[in-house]
Amino acid sequence: MNHYQISTSHQTPNDLAVRCPKCQSNHVRRQNVGRRTGAAIGTVGGAAAGVSGAIAGAETGAVVGAIAGPAGAALGGLAGAILGGIFGASTGCVAGAKVGEVFDEKLLDNQQCITCGHEFSS
Numbered sequence: 121m122n123h124y125q126i127s128t129s130h131q132t133p134n135d136l137a138v139r140c141p142k143c144q145s146n147h148v149r150r151q152n153v154g155r156r157t158g159a160a161i162g163t164v165g166g167a168a169a170g171v172s173g174a175i176a177g178a179e180t181g182a183v184v185g186a187i188a189g190p191a192g193a194a195l196g197g198l199a200g201a202i203l204g205g206i207f208g209a210s211t212g213c214v215a216g217a218k219v220g221e222v223f224d225e226k227l228l229d230n231q232q233c234i235t236c237g238h239e240f241s242s
């Protein structure tokens with residue numbers, strides 16, 4: 121019986137129970153394609169949505185700032201755009217990763233056997 125050393129640190133205990141249906145190796149890793157893709161799409165989409173939302177916020181900030189003075193208008197608009205982008209990106213990243221996780225679990229061949237290269241879903 122072959123004994124496989126677990127050399128990768130990113131595996132969770134749950135993965136250790138997964139075996140390749142083709143060669144029965146327990147040397148299997150999660151690909152998390154959907155999670156990574158979702159996080160990337162969510163980050164970009166969230167940042168875009170955050171910035172576009174921040175434009176409205178920046179205008180509000182500019183109006184408020186304009187009352188306080190020209191420097192306030194610049195600061196209010198800039199802060200609104202930056203915060204909107206950061207907030208949108210982080211929110212989108214988390215949301216996208218969550219959506220991607222569902223795809224990983226339900227739809228994609230998320231597991232790959234390191235021994236024989238066979239891809240399968242968990």
Ligand SMILES: [Zn+2]
Nearest residue numbers: 140143233236
């Ligand atoms: Zn295999």
